[in-house]
Amino acid sequence: MSEQKKTDFHVVNHSVPRRDGRAKVTGKALYVGDVKLTGMAYARVLRSPYGHAKIVSIDASRAAARPGVIAFLTGDNLGGLNPYYGHAVKDHPLVAIEKVRYAGEPVAAVVAEDERAAFEALEFIDVRYEELKPVLTPKEALEKGAPLLHERKFEAGALRGFEGDVTAGRGTNICQEAHLRWGDVEAAFAKAAAVVEAEYYFPMAYAYAMEPYVAIAEVNENGVTIYSSAQHPFMVRHDLTTVFNLPVSQIRLIVPFVGGGYGSKSYTKIEPLVAACAWKAKRPVKLQLSVEEAMLTTRSDDALTWMRTAVDSNGKIIARQAKIYMNTGAYAENSPLVCEKATNRCVGPYAIANVQIDTYSIYTNTVPASSYRGFGCAQVTMAGESQIDELAAKIGKDPYEFRLMNVAHPSEEFFPKMRAFDGNLKQDLEIVAQAIHWKEPRSKGRGRSIGCSVSDAGAYPLTSTVVRVHADGSVSIMTGSTELGQGSHTIIPQIAAEELGVPFENVRVVASDTAITPYDRSTGASRTTTLMGRAVLEASREAIEQMARMAADVLKRAADEIEVIKGGVQCGEARLTWSEVISRYYGLPDGEVIGRAYIRKSGDFAKLPVFWETACTGVEVSVDEETGRIRMEKLATAGDVGLAINPALAEGQDIGAATMGMGIGLFEELVYEGSQLVNGSLLDYRVPRFSDLPRDVKLQLVENRDGVGPYGAKGGGEAALNSMPANIANAVYDAAGVRIRQAPLTPEKVWRALKEKKAEGRKQ
């Protein structure tokens, strides 16, 4: 389309200040935590102390008799509900039924007049457990005779999003598996000039968001209404229709601002439990988890990846093979999709003729894993981008040059049956190399690394929206996209303002209320700018078409005589603003025009992925060889975003993602001792701080307008995370000569590697 090449933007491609910025920093922005309904009661949750146990009996009568207690919920009193949910695999009971599968699993809930009364009643619930042997690692879970977490067979959820058959509940602890192959891997390795083979580990991590999970539910004759911190309200709605056996029109999800997600807020979390509490209590019920409880609700899949990669004598990568074991915890959640995505993303941004990837997602008696920013890409890029550096070292090539030589080219069909590559990695790499002064000599104790990744992003293209132009020329956009800090409520009106030629200030957003806003599959996989953005653009154009016809009507001219100009139409000498068109059409200074758009897997979106999400990151680190402590000295990112609707927000996504990836590289890891999570609080679980960032940060955007989103835009927000853990490992190798393949690279781990190296040096 020719408009794709438009360049004289008046709102788009400008860093207009984010719409919600002032409200958020002044504490005025509304989050679920701020919402209070008339007659609202409060729930608290009793959690399992055991990793794996049979629930012999639960007696909540003493708790029920406590002052202020209204109702309680256990696995025994759910009659009338379908308690199992899951968009991928319906394996998750809203509260433990008959057995518990991880320490921290909800076993019962108490609803009371206030939060404290509910909490104080919990210890009066008498639960008798019979302990079962827990399995804590994929290795243990796959052993012959290992106890099974799930004995039942499961159906795939209706919105599972992955292609393969469901493996869960088929007599093993395998939750899901995915396999990818093309070419002839064995033959390629046999004739390779050089091969690198090793095992890599990406840790269990918690995608810390400032706002822990919170929901308020009300169940009455009109159905179920839930205020939630959920990222994908429409998908949660779907789960709720099955729990309550109600039509879609009777489940309403309302999502005000979400206080950060990073993967942790995607899909259904506490909503079925809260709704069941409200159903029992016959009152609106609020459940606000603490951060510690949120850490017992979801986490990232940790992944052990065995990988080998081969090059020919020209330094061209000819084969990659990997076997990935992901620890998905007690319930599937979104891990089957993460499993499939990790498999695809393990190939990396390289055109490789021979590929074989086998991934297994394994149930264990630990906190259920689900989405984590990057959907499996971060896990496998730790292996992939480490291995690229190892291979470069082995054949004596500069790792940056080695990447330049092997990355997929623009428009190259590097991944069979998928969309041709729509980014420019060579350009991304060059920009980052320049930013961290790759070619310049390194000071002692310092090392550099450049890494990149590619993700089949955008999830499934199913999105709709409505753009309402009012008689005064102001505009309301109805969008199902949630604002979780990424800035969607700023870029959506930017696009409509651009198309309609009206001031940005006059365009407002009505968001994420499933009873009001049209369907949007999800706000994740970096899809909003591309898909919702495109929908807003098309709905705006549809409104313009309608208003042009209305103008022809009121001016009594033929439709083809009407010319659309900025903010209105022109016909000969006559010029009408949108406000004049609408007012004259209706004969009153009121009324509106409704533009609509539906995006589906067709046309520009027929081929998946919606776009390839690509970014390149570069770091310089220094290593204190005495303590093993790593310090970040430089960080550079290049976000290959097609066109930045709002450059400042796009850069904000990149620094955020890179910081999150740095956390994994340096110190983030959930630690289990037996079946207990032992660092499940922010005192012991270390999230990145501003002071961990280097002073020298360069954020850059590559805007080749090569995406299918509005004006050639495509998504960002995840990609700058993926290569960071490997970058840190590679930079430490560059600085200190030790290769560490397990993230995080804690000071002690680095110190041990250095000690080992010294000991080997002495031996030689």
Next chain:
Amino acid sequence: MMPLRRFQMHQPKSVKEAAEMLAHYGEKGRLYAGGTELLLAMKHDLLRYEHLVDVKTVPGLDKIEAQNSSLRIGSVATHRSIEKSPLVKERLPVMAEMTRYIANVRVRATGTLGGNIGFAEPHSDPATLLLALGAKATLQGQTGERSLAMNEIIVGAYETALAPDEILTAIEIPLPARSQRAIYLKFQIHERPVLGLALIVDVDASGNTITKAKAVVGAVSPAPCRSDKADALLVGPKDKVEKQLTDAARALADAADPVDDLEGSAEYKRHLIGVYLRRAFTQALASPLRNP
């Protein structure tokens, strides 16, 4: 963190009244002097008290004053007030500097020195430095007052020698002599330090001989720890002491007997003691003499 269970807060007007309250409530009561540790433990449901005796409102307990050869810091002086105190900065800069890096500014604005010592959290920064400085804690109970050295008051992790009715009213810190240099260093990854190391050395007029030394390591084991053997190895001509640093660190590590925990293995902590003792020593000898 859970909602706090119900408790009553009592605000005595005097130390005597506070002591009576503590005696009255016994195990159901606890001294409250900022709550940055206590309330956290209560919110995690690790500790339960029905009564908290808030000594932050007792008049005069937050005073910081200079005496002849010591600094007396009232037990409910906040870390922030110590960090910002011109008197502390001038007379005992190492104390102000250490305090500046305790936790974060919100904790420093609320937490108090007495609360920190009284809670005996094993990763306390002040406890380590105060032991090295030879500070004494003044305790007042229903029957009278007594004074304990830091290693007498802190007897283990979360354990003190405070009697049930006793209140820590002040910390008295001898001011270092002109010939002394005091250093506090720490290594920290998480919210609390992996290791804190304090070193006080007396240097002769030539600046080349250490006549007296005291090294204390904290956070690696249940309570801050020192070793006569280590301190002895730190005395002598600078060149000789430099060669003995490894042995001194080993002696200090043996005395501290580090534990394996989330902050690191015992082996790593033993290694860090060596690294930080050397760093502290180098800094101590490089630092200029205090103004008289």
